[in-house]
Amino acid sequence: MPIYHKFLRKLVQNYLAGSLIAVLGVGGILIFSTLRISLYDAKWIALTLFVSLPFMFGAEFFVFRKHMRPIRNIYNSKETNTKEQFELAFMQLHKLPALAVRRIAGPHWMGMAIPSVILTLLEIRYFHLTLPVSYVLLAFIGSMLVASMHAIIEFFLTAEAITPMLSDLQTRAQHQFGLSLSLEGKVLISVKTKYRSSAVLIGVFPLFLFSLATQVRLVNSTSNGSHAYWQWAVVILAVGVAFSVYSASLLSRVVQNPIDELQQKMSEVQLGNLKIRAMEAYSDEFSRLVKGFNQMVEDLEAREIQNTLLTQSLLTTLAAALDARDPYTAGHSLRVAEYSVEIGKRIGLSETALKDLRESGLLHDIGKIGIPDRILLKDGKLTDEEYEIMKSHPVLGETILAQVQPPNAMAKLLPGVRSHHERFDGKGYPDGLAGHDIPQFGRIMAIADAFDAMTSNRPYRKGMPIQKALQILQQGSGTQWDPEYVSVFLEWAVAQEIEKVRETVASSVQ
Template sequence: MMIYRTFISRLMLNYFIGSITAVAGVGGLMIFTTLKISTQEYLWLVFVLAISLCSMVSLEWTVFRIHIKPIRMAFHQDIYDYPQLQKIYLRLHQLPSLAIKRILGPHLFGLSVPAVILTLWLIYSGRLHFPPKYVIVAILGAVIVAAMHAMIEFFLTSYAIRPVLEEVQRMSSHRFGRELSLGGQVLISIKQKFRWGAFLIGAFPLLLYGLAVQLQIGNFQGSGEEYWKWAGYILIVALGFAFFGAWLLTRDVEIPIQHLYERMAEVKEGNLNAQATDMFSDEFSKLVSGFNHMLSGIKVQSNLNNQLIESYFATLAAALDARDPYTAGHSLRVADYAVQIGLLAGLPVEKVDALRKSALLHDIGKIGTRDSVLLKDGRLTDEEFEQIKQHPVMGESILRQIEPADAMAPFLSGVRSHHERFDGKGYPDQLKGEDIPLFGRIIAVADAFDAMTSNRPYRKGLDADRAIQILEEGRGTQWDPYYAGLFVEEYRKRKNRDEYAG
């Protein structure tokens, strides 16, 4: 509650100082130092200014209460709804922009409209004796002063909301256990802030001086025509310079921010080599250095995580192979063969890596098979073979228990489907042709080749040439013709090279 009171007091103080400086200070200085009028006329202008200020304050206070109402609720009522607190958080961030709209809206028109009406009435009633065209100059001056006031109010409000934002964040953490965030939403860009801020800072004194000189000369025509033509050229050039300078300043700030934003987007996509280029000599150099240092730390941690994951997969495969001395190293060899096929097929690096991990774990379901069946010397009975045929389903079930669930998702299809046949006579789902998942079709070739060339208690392994011949004969029936063909063709190319080299 104290934070809210302090916040409101600070906003009111900022507004009071800004209004007094803009309206009474700048506006009063222009009126009372440039107009040559009587004391009675000055009193009438004070009267007009007082009435206009009352109109401005009453209208703007009404709008301000509407703007601040959602924030007031957070400190005067219990909030039991997280989305409602999120809206309050958003409104706090909107206050600086709303301050601009308030000052260029009810503030400006609440002051200008009654001032113009009263001043024209006093002129035409004979109480003020200066040209009505001066009212146009006054309106232009009011717009310029209001624009500067709005800019100052924007930045002061941006500072004032920070303690309140922190307090609302604490409320959210305490009541809902959740962080409040804009989610990357940009309410007003740095480009706009810098461009218009720098332009107004450069243009404000120039325009104000031009209006003051206009009031002092007091003539739009006649002897001052040549002067004003010259002054107009100077004014256009000066304003052009102010705008161009603002554009250069904005661009100088925008380029490094955009550069860092692009690098962060690359990191988000998984590219941990997206280091920012150190091409800035101001404080952005520190940001670039900090970003690159952070990225290096993330890369080190990522490498450690990858090593742990690799060790995890290799350990699971080794644990499985260790149950049967005759199949020791089977999972590693199948993974190597599967990677060869994936590379020959031109699969992306990420896909090949997932294929290798799926191949490492393709027989993980055999952990649930009884030793009396898995380690049996001699051929299996039909019942025992039916038990063995359950290992793809059991392997998928085991991997589904690992959290997070999406971490294992890419490997499940290869584990379940590596015993499917291209002609639909495989197991466990009797899938046919390209209905068999990609990893299943590739691992089936790799698994079959290693199984045929490995020794078993009940038979000696085939030589590689004979196994390759069987693979070729089974293309399109037992194995995918494309991937089996790639493996067969590569084996024969290597054999020919070795024979030629020998």
């Protein structure tokens, strides 16, 4: 798998970077700036390193393969993986940074140090290597120091490298089994342990390095004067400081990255995205923060869904109560809402806007609650005075909804409710708005409301056929109604989808 191979390459790159900094950088500078050895001794030291390296790489490779086996099984297996394998691989990924430290402190260091010490002692005894035996002890101590440096670098780099793998593994487990992989707040290595150990190494390393190098320098001193000594001392101190600065930057990223991620996720939540989740990428106390954050967002999402359902139920009930005043208009508000949503879908409104549009459609006539029955339920034609009273229902509806608590709870619905009787040519009511000055929801609902009114039965007339109503909409396009939205509605209605909506609403009303 490409992501697994990319992960392996990243681990190898991190290993080489750590080796370069610790072994070649610090170790090399320590040896060649401090020791004064003959070419003969240098050749034997080089041979010792050359022979010891295969032992180190062999032991480390064996342990590394063992550490990677649970993860490798997920990505290289030709058989279907089980939930248990995913959980094991997920846990192993979290353990890799600590396992990298063990690998460096064990097979890496011992695989190099033990063969090197044995070979060097044999060379001193049998091949006239002129190095003092005390150097062997100092070299052994120095190798511990270098291995510790390498281990801390490897820990932090591995902790960063596992992040994309954890994300991919969680995605796969969710896709295959609906399994949410999580540490459940479990702490594999505490922040205290991590930062205390790192701080000790970062703070103490330059002192140990300088002390060790000074000891070697004194044993090997040729009294070249203070100037040469300080030139050498500056190099050693610079190496120690550089390592401390680099390690401190890695340590700071371990703290800063989860803080930045959680802060970014919280910003998403503030914008209303309750689908967001923080990734389970940390094995210290930050895992508890991630678990707490995700649980909080899940609870907010559940509450939001519940509130939405309650709101929808309330709005539908209000619409039904309004329609119940006149049995001949039963289902009118629901149909207007559904027709409006169909137009909204085809002009590319967002899911949030479609939700607001549907609610506006459900409540577009809520102001009729304030219209007397003698006018609202009148069988015949309204008088001019009665018609003026009837025309007040959009404003009454806006006033009623504006009283809903909390303040602005219905703010997105008010423009459509007020303007659904405006005309595109400016001859509508209550404000005489024209063209695109009419709020978008009002222009959409005007079409849906008119169509349903034309095709619904009344006590004084029978609803007209759908085709005739569509012809009237076409004739009024650009004068009474927005021509773009009329065209969209006609295209949908001609596809006979409108019948399905009417049947669905009729069954729900019954």
